[in-house]
Amino acid sequence: MPRVEQTPIFTTGEAVEHLRQAVHTRAGNFYAMYSSVLGGIVTDPALMVLPLDDHMVHRGHAVFDTATLANGMLYQLDQHLERFLRSAEMARISPPFPREQMRQIIIDTAAASGHRDASVRYWLSAGPGGFALAPTECVGSSFYVMIFGAETYPESYYTEGIKVVTSRVPIKPPFFARVKSTNYLPNVLVVLEAKDRGADNGIFIDEHGMVAESSNMNVAFVTKNRVFRHPPFDAILSGITVLRIFQLARRLVERGELQDIVVADVAVEEGRAAAEMMLIGSSIKVAPVTQWDGQPIGDGKPGPIARKLLEMWYEDVRTASDQLVRVPYPEG
């Protein structure tokens, strides 16, 4: 018989000590967390915890969103907050605070992190209260904010391009694809499947056989006639980044580098025949796809429109004052 170790029972002090010991090396990237359960901000990763009875944990009854902190400014915070509250409404979660209070908490948590470049993720949950299904037992909704250093994508994504495969993972039905809920199982599986198949990411195909989106990014194309193409948003997440990219791409239309921007169904065959394909989102920004299911897109090299849009995105983050919210860091 193998020896079975006895399970320790901790005092509160011992438990806190063990929480400290359980902090892993990657937690160095977790800079600050706000929790409405705690009622404030912590910077010790050992304390960045959630109650198990929070319905976000055991029922997935929660929504989230992610904004970017760049050069000490929150980029497109209000647009992300808007989508966040739309998701909360669809998930029937009433926020514990008015929007302005949540906005201020996000800004305060960013300031407490002391970091000028980071990811900013926040969650609204039905909240703690028990382990049943119905949220009627919840004592009140909860709000969490995390400021963290996200893993960056390899430089080769931008210099050589991304390889994608058509995913066999079923896409979420339209209603659930439009809510940014914490149920990201299909989105995780699409990445794992892509890696298994020697690619970087996968493309979801919708129930009508049209191009939908990628794991946590939108998918756009440039046709051989230089039309910027994107699927409509009725069965996918409405990407904050791609909506901004449409505005930036207008300048390329004015300069004659693009013919037009068309948001309408993209058939798989149209996508495969495109001159350029790209993934767009808060984490990846704009990155060229150069191979889809083993076949080259266009000439198999990163295209000029994806590169220009990425440059425009970086310029936007630096200079678009109407898209930026300054974080008031403490002196020093």
Ligand SMILES: Cc1ncc(COP(=O)(O)O)c(C=O)c1O
């Ligand atoms: C499923 C899905 N589609 C698209 C996006 C792109 O949205 P955004 O540009 O707001 O990051 C995301 C990321 O939030 C996502 O999770």
